[in-house]
Amino acid sequence: MKNYLSNEQFRVGCRCRRLLWLQEQEKNKPIEFCLELSALAQNYVYGGETVWETELSERSEETLRLAKGGAKVIKRPAFKAGDAVAVADLLVLHKDSAVIYFSYPALNPRRVFCREAGFIMAAAEINGFENIKVMLLLPRKEFVRHGEIDPREFFAVYDMSEEAKMLRDKSYIFSRVLGETLECRGEPEVDLHKNCFNPDSCKYFEHCTKDMPYPNVFKVARLNINTKLQMYNEGKIGYESLRNDSRLTENQRKQIRMSMDKVPPVVKKKELSEFLSSLWYPLCFLDFESWQPPVPPSDNMHPFEQVAFQYSLHVIEKEGAPVIHREFLAEGEADPREALAKQLICDIPEGACVLAYNKQFETMVVSGLANMFEDMREPLEKIRDNINDLMAPFQKKYYYDRRMEGSFSIKAVLPALYPDDPELSYDNLPEIHNGSQAMLSYSTLADETPERAREIRRCLLRYCQLDTLGMVKIVEKLREAVK
Numbered sequence: 001m002k003n004y005l006s007n008e009q010f011r012v013g014c015r016c017r018r019l020l021w022l023q024e025q026e027k028n029k030p031i032e033f034c035l036e037l038s039a040l041a042q043n044y045v046y047g048g049e050t051v052w053e054t055e056l057s058e059r060s061e062e063t064l065r066l067a068k069g070g071a072k073v074i075k076r077p078a079f080k081a082g083d084a085v086a087v088a089d090l091l092v093l094h095k096d097s098a099v100i101y102f103s104y105p106a107l108n109p110r111r112v113f114c115r116e117a118g119f120i121m122a123a124a125e126i127n128g129f130e131n132i133k134v135m136l137l138l139p140r141k142e143f144v145r146h147g148e149i150d151p152r153e154f155f156a157v158y159d160m161s162e163e164a165k166m167l168r169d170k171s172y173i174f175s176r177v178l179g180e181t182l183e184c185r186g187e188p189e190v191d192l193h194k195n196c197f198n199p200d201s202c203k204y205f206e207h208c209t210k211d212m213p214y215p216n217v218f219k220v221a222r223l224n225i226n227t228k229l230q231m232y233n234e235g236k237i238g239y240e241s242l243r244n245d246s247r248l249t250e251n252q253r254k255q256i257r258m259s260m261d262k263v264p265p266v267v268k269k270k271e272l273s274e275f276l277s278s279l280w281y282p283l284c285f286l287d288f289e290s291w292q293p294p295v296p297p298s299d300n301m302h303p304f305e306q307v308a309f310q311y312s313l314h315v316i317e318k319e320g321a322p323v324i325h326r327e328f329l330a331e332g333e334a335d336p337r338e339a340l341a342k343q344l345i346c347d348i349p350e351g352a353c354v355l356a357y358n359k360q361f362e363t364m365v366v367s368g369l370a371n372m373f374e375d376m377r378e379p380l381e382k383i384r385d386n387i388n389d390l391m392a393p394f395q396k397k398y399y400y401d402r403r404m405e406g407s408f409s410i411k412a413v414l415p416a417l418y419p420d421d422p423e424l425s426y427d428n429l430p431e432i433h434n435g436s437q438a439m440l441s442y443s444t445l446a447d448e449t450p451e452r453a454r455e456i457r458r459c460l461l462r463y464c465q466l467d468t469l470g471m472v473k474i475v476e477k478l479r480e481a482v483k
């Protein structure tokens with residue numbers, strides 16, 4: 001079957017052609033669109049006929065057939081243009097004009113949507129539609145769900161027609177370039193650029209920097225991305241070339257010095273001992289994963305409100321007792337928070353000390369649950385009040401290992417403390433290596449085959465478990481350090 005370029009791939013390609021190609025080589029990659037949002041957008045205009053085909057070129061043919069047959073409103077239209085197919089949620093046909101609606105799970109319009117609107121307009125024109133308007137539907141941030149969602153209240157509408165007109169030719173040409181990229185046998189050569197970090201850190205960053213000296217300019221903590229890229233383009237990549245750069249702060253230069261001089265870990269024993277002796281048994285290690293559904297699953301919720309769907313918990317009942325693991329992962333139901341809160345209360349022994357890494361997030365999740373479920377408020381508030389932050393001793397520099405490269409995130413601390421332990425390496429995890437990937441994978445669970453959903457669940461459980469097992473190991477290492 002021919003591999004047509006879709007809107008989703010167009011958007012990825014706008015970020016980076018190399019990213020598009022790499023993603024295409026990966027089997028089982030999570031898809032980034034939201035079927036629920038699209039279903040709502042399809043009902044933005046009442047009635048109409050639906051294009052049911054799933055294969056992109058058939059979807060385009062069916063759109064034309066329905067339009068020629070006199071349909072006024074067509075849901076799930078598609079427009080084939082060369083090796084690309086632009087898809088949308090809705091096509092409304094008037095006597096001499098057409099209005100195309102497309103949706104995206106974001107709160108604010110971004111530049112890339114202008115290019116996508118241009119791509120849709122160009123493809124629709126190639127299919128013979130005239131006087132086209134292209135409208136973007138985004139969830140309204142003020143929307144609060146009360147019962148069934150009315151798409152007219154839920155969506156904010158942005159008229160992208162002017163932008164689309166300006167960009168349609170460029171977007172069409174670009175879609176052809178991206179189509180060729182998809183067919184490329186070898187990896188396209190694309191140097192690092194600002195989109196490697198925008199809107200988030202690209203998951204192929206390690207891959208694209210594998211031939212660089214390590215550590216390098218991108219490891220310098222709290223240095224602005226533009227400055228990093230500027231230094232990179234000047235050839236100032238390895239630490240040796242950065243050592244005396246006046247654009248770096250004293251702390252950044254210290255980070256580089258310690259790394260180059262292979263300084264052994266710096267331990268403030270008194271402060272670290274005080275932190276460790278502030279912990280008590282039962283001792284728990286807790287980590288949540290959450291996602292932000294664009295379509296609120298329950299009443300009184302806004303679009304993109306945080307919904308915890310998973311936790312991992314390691315428990316040590318008393319000194320010397322074995323470490324017990326407990327976990328929760330939602331079955332993919334709309335709103336798993338009540339089930340999660342109930343199990344959390346059962347799993348955490350009463351009065352336990354709860355350690356989280358960067359406790360702000362775990363505290364916020366537990367507070368949210370306490371506010372939501374009046375009957376569980378008291379035990380949840382007790383759990384929240386007993387949360388302590390394992391990031392604090394690193395943030396306060398009670399323990400610093402040069403291999404942390406100035407960062408105190410668990411992804412930097414754990415491998416620095418256990419550099420040779422493959423069991424504690426995030427790189428060795430299958431498929432899901434960070435919170436964003438966990439969130440994206442969970443959000444697609446409902447649309448996956450049962451077999452694939454089981455695989456994703458296994459990866460989610462492994463990922464979250466490593467976060468709390470990592471915390472257990474970090475505490476062990478800190479205890480050794482103060483002996």
Ligand code: SF4
Binds near residue numbers: 017022191197203
């Ligand atoms: S790291 Fe940068 S160059 Fe590499 S694939 Fe990602 S966006 Fe493209």
